[in-house]
Amino acid sequence: MADVVTVPQVQPVQPALRFLRVIPGVLLLGAIGYAGKLLEQNVGAYAKAHHWTFPNIEYVLWAIVLGLAISNTVGVPEIFRSGVATYEFWLKAGIVLLGARFLLGDILKLGGVSLVLVAIEIVGSLAFMTFLGRLFKLKPKLTTLLAVGSAVCGVSAIIATKGAIEADDEDSSFSIAAILALGALALFTFPVIGHFLHLSDRAYGLWAGLGVDNTAEATAAGALYSDAAGKLAVLVKSTRNAMIGFVVLAYAIYWASKGQAQAVGNKAAFLWQKFPKFVLGFLLISVLATYHFFNKDQVGALANLSRWAFLLTFAGVGLRTNFRDMRKQGLRPFAVGAIGEVAIAVFTLGLVIGAEKIFGF
């Protein structure tokens, strides 16, 4: 009889247990988001009652600031972490539900314009970040990750590319930290610049969708300006996200040709695997809304549900941003990211202003 070898096994976490683990964090997201909503309603009313001049601060900003304050002072205790990490899930569910507020005609019209701008932005950003990476003598794969993160869709693009080009863990955490830190800065600077330049909701929404890298931050930066700008920022950012598969595929082929990554077998399967499925969900809900599958009240209910999902997302954006952790990642990748992001922000602003003049929106 053969010897029985006992191999220690890691027990898979049961789905029920996994579900229970996320509850505290989701409740924390809900509590912070709701506190943000209450602050928006009450601070404004209090200031008005006492004749103070106080700007109307949206729940979006309150939720982010409260999250940032917790994350950077007492920190997020372990028990809440799994649940806080679900903010990406709420973001994507919220975007799918937001589809109810877009008619297909709007998507085709704005999507067409944004598709052209997105294509220009991606090519320009990839070229510029690659140039900067070479100038600052960063490792080539780190440069690729930073370029993809700034050109396409932040953290998701970096994670997708890391696997495809077999980059180091260290390179990807550098890039993720740089993109997140710059996303946090964009969150506060974009609305100020937008107001300073008196950008229309449409122009600002386009700019936020093109210029802010991470989907959560782009959604928040848009919503901080106005509801209409927030809607458009999500549409443009989703168009950018839809390009992720093509860009990652191109880099995978490039690195494979240099013998530094595995060759891509089935390209169609690769594209489908990398394609963000929430973009399809968003389009499906929009088609259903266009063909009156939902009545007016139901569209209103879907829009409100989307707002609740975003409320959890914005709280999560604040909670997962820890400036101390970001500082640990080193200065050079951050400097390349910062110079690149400023250049991309200026470049995309120019694109938007140009498109506004040409297409007259």
Added chain:
Amino acid sequence: MGAERKAENNESRWKLSLDSWAVVVALLAALLIRAGVFKHIPW
């Protein structure tokens, strides 16, 4: 061992990504609203 890996691969093939779960949950919520289970979502 080979059979275990095959079973693992089969299992992971059926696992949904976070993206897909978000779509499934959002579509389910939309259908429940359409069916009138949730008539009003306050904000």
